[in-house]
Amino acid sequence: MTSQPTSPPAAEPPTPEPDTEQPETREQHTQELPAWLRPLDDALLDDERLQQAVALRPGAGGRAAAVLVLIGEGHAGPEILFVERASTLRTHAGQIAFPGGANDPDDADLIATALREAREETGVDVTGIRPIGALPAAHVAVSGFDVTAVVGWWSRRSEVRAADPREVASVLVVPVADLTDPARRGLVRHPSGYAGPGFDVAGHLIWGLTAHLLDGVxxxxxxxxxxxxxxxFDIPPRYLTDRAPGRGHDAH
Structure with a gap:
């Protein structure tokens, strides 16, 4: 009898290599940050302190929005990025703010919203930004938004500019030493009765929600x-115009 040839046994599928990439530990995360940023990084894990930062205007179930508090290191130490809003906008026209805007359905989360808006408004390279935390949402009555301030470390600086002139007139990067200079600090009182912190820097007045968030950070x-x-501090008339129907003064 002639034997029939047998087929070789089927090859075993290759064993996948184990996934050796481990999530970053808290210690690794902290070590990668500059020493001057670590106290803020730690504080962003303290829920009680975070709630205090927005206690005067906590979220109220409004439409979600996010701003980016972008902090880098300059010649004079830490610096924070702001935008001067275009004078033609319907709300908060001409005011100094953090870059940001409404959450988009395509945004993965509010961190993505803050990064996208910062890129659109200032042209910043978001691959050089490392988000490290966020404040609880704060409510803006004049617009109905609940605004989450995302704090980011500008680990790799890039050129910034007024990338969208329809929304941004200029971009400012202000040293923290100027923002905390007692000679530049004061209380702002709005004709409506609103009162809050103010920062007189670079010929501009930072007030309203931006000043509250900045003060908290x-x-x-x-x-x-x-x-x-x-x-x-008196509020310059150019900051008191709100073109949204029925809104009156822009007290935000």
Whole structure:
């Protein structure tokens, strides 16, 4: 009898290589940050302190939005990026703000919203930004938004500019040393009765929601310096125009 040839046994499928990439530990995360940023990074994990930062205007179930508090290192130490909003906008026209805007359905989360808006408004290379945390949402009555401030470390600096002139008139990068200078701090009082912190920097007044969020971040980071709460800042008329129907003054 002639034997029939047998087929070789089927090859075993290759064993997949084990996934050796481990999630970054808290220690690794902290070590990668500059020493001056670590206190803020730690504070962003403290829920009680975070809630205090937005206690005056907590979220109220409004439409979701996000801004980016982008912090880098300059010649004079830490710096924070702001935009001067275009004077033609319907709300908050001409005011100094953090880049940001409404959450888009295509955004993965509010971090993605903040990064996208910052790129669209300032042209910043978002691959050089490392988000490290966020404040709880704060409510803006004039627009109905609940705004989440995402804090990012500008680990690799890139050129910035007014990338969308329809929304942004200019981009400012302001040293924290200027923002915490007691001579530049004061209390802003709006004709409507609103009162809050103010920062007089680079010929501009930072007030309203932006000033509240900024004040909270400076406090969390341990960068605050004592300032005279009796000093009053008048709000320039150019900041008091709100073109949204029925809104009146832009007290945000």
């Amino acid at each position: 400076l406090e969390l980071a341990g960068w605050q310096r004592p300032w005279d709460a009796e000093r009053r």
